Amino acid sequence: MEEKIRIAIQKSGRLSEDSLKLIKECGIQFNNGTGKLKSDSDNFPAEFLFLRDDDIPGYVADGVADIGIVGENVSVETNKPVHTVHKLGFSKCRLSLAVPRTVEYTGLQMFHNKNIATSYPRILSTYLQQEGIEAAIHEISGSVEIAPSIGLADAICDIVSSGSTLMSNGLKEVEVIFRSEAVLISSNTLSAAKQKILDQLLFRIKAVQAAKNNKYILLNAPNHAIPKIIDVLPGMKSPTVVPLAMEGWSSIHSVINENEFWQIIENLREAGAQGILVVPIEKMII
Ligand SMILES: Nc1ncnc2c1ncn2[C@@H]1O[C@H](COP(=O)(O)OP(=O)(O)OP(=O)(O)O)[C@@H](O)[C@H]1O
Ligand SMILES: O=P(O)(O)OC[C@H]1O[C@H](OP(=O)(O)OP(=O)(O)O)[C@H](O)[C@@H]1O
Ligand SMILES: [Mg+2]
Incomplete structure (x- = not known):
C-alpha cells in the first residue's frame, strides 16, 4: 500500500x-x-x-x-x-505579562512574591527564573484575563494580539515574554518514505510563501533609461527586457520583494519608468 x-x-x-x-x-x-x-x-x-x-x-x-x-x-x-x-x-501573537490598568508599573521586580495566572506555566516559569523573579504561578486553562478582577491573581500571562481582550478586562500589557x-x-x-512526502509538502509551502512575499512588476521605459532601471530592479536572475512596438522603447519585467516594494517603485519612477503594473504571483519556485 x-x-x-x-x-x-x-x-x-x-x-x-x-x-x-x-x-x-x-x-x-x-x-x-x-x-x-x-x-x-x-x-x-x-x-x-x-x-x-x-x-x-x-x-x-x-x-x-x-x-x-x-x-x-x-x-x-x-x-x-x-x-x-x-x-x-x-497566527502571529505574543505571550505577555499584564497587570490591572490602575497599577503603576515600575519593572519586573514588581512581580516578586506576586500571584500570576496563566495557561503557560512552563514558558512563564522559565522566563521568571531567567530574570531572577520568584512568583507564584496559578495555572488556569482559559479566560485568564478575568483572574485579577475576581481576586484570583495579581497579574496574568496570556496571549496578546490586538490587545483588545486585555483592554476590555481592565488590564495593560507590561512585558512581552515570548513571540509566537x-x-x-x-x-x-x-520513515524515509514519509520524510520524502514531507519534503514535497515543504517545497510547496515555500513556493506559496515566496509568492506571497513577492510581486511581479512590468513597466515601460525609453531605452536610454534601461541601465539605470536594471540597477534598481533585483529580479530572480536579472530583469527581462523586451522591445515595444514603438521605436526606442522597451518593456521591463521583474520580481520585487513586498518589503522593499514602495522604495523600489519610487526609485523606478526617478529612473524614468512609466506605466508600471504590479501583479500578484500565484506560486514561485526559486
Ligand atoms: N488573538 C490571537 N491572534 C493571533 N493568534 C492567536 C490569537 N490567539 C491565539 N493565537 C494562536 O492560535 C493558537 C490557537 O488559539 P485558539 O484560541 O484557537 O486555541 P484554543 O482555544 O486552545 O483551541 P483548541 O480548542 O483547539 O484547544 C494559539 O496557541 C496561538 O498560537
Ligand atoms: O489581543 P487580542 O487580539 O484581544 O487577542 C488575545 C485573545 O485571543 C485569544 O483568545 P480567543 O479569542 O482565541 O478565545 P479563547 O480564549 O476562547 O481561545 C487569547 O487567548 C486572548 O484571550
Ligand atoms: Mg487549545
Missing part, C-alpha cells in the same frame, strides 16, 4: 482557517465536511486529523500523527520531543 503522511490540524480555532488555506494553496485536496475528524487527500499522499491544538505536539511525539501545525507557544509549552520544521507566518507564530512540527522518527 502507498505510504501516507498523517497531518494534524486544529479542528476549530485561531489556527484552523489559515492552516486549511495553506494546504489548499499547496494544491492538496481533501474533504473536511462538518464534524469530520479524519480525512484522506485524493491527490496527495496525506491523511488529515482534526484535533484540539494542545494535543497536537503529543500526538506527533507519539507517532499518532507524523506532522502537525501548531502555535510555537503550544509547542514550547507542551515540551514534547518534536522537531520544528518550518515557520508558517500566520504557527509552525510545522514533525515526529523525530519519520
Whole structure:
C-alpha cells in the first residue's frame, strides 16, 4: 500500500482557517465536511486529523500523527520531543505579562512574591527564573484575563494580539515574554518514505510563501533609461527586457520583494519608468 503522511490540524480555532488555506494553496485536496475528524487527500499522499491544538505536539511525539501545525507557544509549552520544521507566518501573537490598568508599573521586580495566572506555566516559569523573579504561578486553562478582577491573581500571562481582550478586562500589557507564530512540527522518527512526502509538502509551502512575499512588476521605459532601471530592479536572475512596438522603447519585467516594494517603485519612477503594473504571483519556485 502507498505510504501516507498523517497531518494534524486544529479542528476549530485561531489556527484552523489559515492552516486549511495553506494546504489548499499547496494544491492538496481533501474533504473536511462538518464534524469530520479524519480525512484522506485524493491527490496527495496525506491523511488529515482534526484535533484540539494542545494535543497536537503529543500526538506527533507519539507517532499518532507524523506532522502537525501548531502555535510555537503550544509547542514550547507542551515540551514534547518534536522537531520544528518550518515557520508558517500566520497566527502571529505574543505571550505577555499584564497587570490591572490602575497599577503603576515600575519593572519586573514588581512581580516578586506576586500571584500570576496563566495557561503557560512552563514558558512563564522559565522566563521568571531567567530574570531572577520568584512568583507564584496559578495555572488556569482559559479566560485568564478575568483572574485579577475576581481576586484570583495579581497579574496574568496570556496571549496578546490586538490587545483588545486585555483592554476590555481592565488590564495593560507590561512585558512581552515570548513571540509566537504557527509552525510545522514533525515526529523525530519519520520513515524515509514519509520524510520524502514531507519534503514535497515543504517545497510547496515555500513556493506559496515566496509568492506571497513577492510581486511581479512590468513597466515601460525609453531605452536610454534601461541601465539605470536594471540597477534598481533585483529580479530572480536579472530583469527581462523586451522591445515595444514603438521605436526606442522597451518593456521591463521583474520580481520585487513586498518589503522593499514602495522604495523600489519610487526609485523606478526617478529612473524614468512609466506605466508600471504590479501583479500578484500565484506560486514561485526559486
Ligand atoms: N488573538 C490571537 N491572534 C493571533 N493568534 C492567536 C490569537 N490567539 C491565539 N493565537 C494562536 O492560535 C493558537 C490557537 O488559539 P485558539 O484560541 O484557537 O486555541 P484554543 O482555544 O486552545 O483551541 P483548541 O480548542 O483547539 O484547544 C494559539 O496557541 C496561538 O498560537
Ligand atoms: O489581543 P487580542 O487580539 O484581544 O487577542 C488575545 C485573545 O485571543 C485569544 O483568545 P480567543 O479569542 O482565541 O478565545 P479563547 O480564549 O476562547 O481561545 C487569547 O487567548 C486572548 O484571550
Ligand atoms: Mg487549545
